[in-house]
Amino acid sequence: MITSPREPKQRQEDEEKERVDALASVRFIYVGGKELNDVGDLLHCRSCEFAWLPGNMVSSIATLESLTNIRLLDLSYNCISFLPNETFWSGLR
Numbered sequence: 001m002i003t004s005p006r007e008p009k010q011r012q013e014d015e016e017k018e019r020v021d022a023l024a025s026v027r028f029i030y031v032g033g034k035e036l037n038d039v040g041d042l043l044h045c046r047s048c049e050f051a052w053l054p055g056n057m058v059s060s061i062a063t064l065e066s067l068t069n070i071r072l073l074d075l076s077y078n079c080i081s082f083l084p085n086e087t088f089w090s091g092l093r
Contacts, residue, residue: 020044031056039063053078064088 023044033055042051043066050072051064058078064070065088 029053042067 023041024046026045027047027049029042029045029048029051031053036053036056036058039053039058039061040063042048043063045051046066047069048067049069051067051070052072052074054074055077058075059081061075061080062082062084064073065084067073
């Protein structure tokens, strides 16, 4: 079977879309002590209500502003150097 160069790229794009769509339904996250330094993919977890991320190397949580359903956010023992403005915090339940 002959495939065009576009087919593998399209397959990659489809797989990425499926991954992002799957993250949209995540409601609970626990990633503790894994030396995580980037929480960028969590912006796709729009249904997330509980996020425990203790003991990592997270320095910025700006991308978490999209988590509008968050009820509990544990960022203890991280290296946070910047906090979002009060709009972020006022949106928490």
